[in-house]
Amino acid sequence: MKVIKVLNNKEVGKMTAELILENIHSNPSIVLGLATGSTPESTYEYLIGDFKKNKTDWSKVRTFNLDEYVGLEPTHKKSYRYFMDEKLFKSVNINIKNTHVPNGINNTDPEAYDKLIAENGGIDLQLLGIGTNGHIGFNEPGTSFESLTSVVDLAQETIDVNSRFFASIDEVPKQAISMGLQSIMNAKKVVLIAIGKNKAEAIKQLVNGNISINWPCTVLQKHKDVTIIVDEEAASLI
Numbered sequence: 001m002k003v004i005k006v007l008n009n010k011e012v013g014k015m016t017a018e019l020i021l022e023n024i025h026s027n028p029s030i031v032l033g034l035a036t037g038s039t040p041e042s043t044y045e046y047l048i049g050d051f052k053k054n055k056t057d058w059s060k061v062r063t064f065n066l067d068e069y070v071g072l073e074p075t076h077k078k079s080y081r082y083f084m085d086e087k088l089f090k091s092v093n094i095n096i097k098n099t100h101v102p103n104g105i106n107n108t109d110p111e112a113y114d115k116l117i118a119e120n121g122g123i124d125l126q127l128l129g130i131g132t133n134g135h136i137g138f139n140e141p142g143t144s145f146e147s148l149t150s151v152v153d154l155a156q157e158t159i160d161v162n163s164r165f166f167a168s169i170d171e172v173p174k175q176a177i178s179m180g181l182q183s184i185m186n187a188k189k190v191v192l193i194a195i196g197k198n199k200a201e202a203i204k205q206l207v208n209g210n211i212s213i214n215w216p217c218t219v220l221q222k223h224k225d226v227t228i229i230v231d232e233e234a235a236s237l238i
């Protein structure tokens, strides 16, 4: 596990985007695993800036997002499909047909998502955020390390933390469809990013904790190619 400490959110975004760009340049039809939430926003901003300036070619890039809220249509403004379209896809020359986000409405065969990823040759580079409780994707504490994509219950802590994106806590979906921990471990390369003091404990567990389903992120200690990019606050306990 390689840990890179940088100053702040902006630097996390720059370093992460540069790493993603390097990988796109060496493999233009790369399969990227992508995350939503606040943390990757600075990365996506930098990627858009690069596209404007350097015209990096996204036309062959394929993407698979980690998760989606159950019950939200792809057009819903709080859906992760909408987030990705707005924050990245519409501002680079990606073919929208090459972008995949789990479907929060039609999700009777969640593992079909893992099959589709495998048919595309597997994820080359998986970008991850991390929850304050150590979740990756929406794999909450207690999730089996063997899990594949499935419909999952969100932990109360996740509902509370994510209520900042909604008008009221009652609007936060209680379930999501999420790639599993095994789905994430299948990626060839993992890049996990974290910003802020409230992630410090999860980063400490990820780097130094015992491998345990109580901290889902610790499964990554078993992966052979993980890079962690953190700001000073998220790194304050390691």
Ligand code: F6R
Pocket (backbone or CB within 6 Å): 034, 035, 036, 037, 038, 039, 040, 066, 067, 128, 129, 130, 131, 135, 136, 137, 138
């Ligand atoms: C998002 C995801 C989650 C988030 C995590 C951190 O697709 O899978 O694991 O990465 O909840 O969210 P933020 O970045 O909003 O703190």
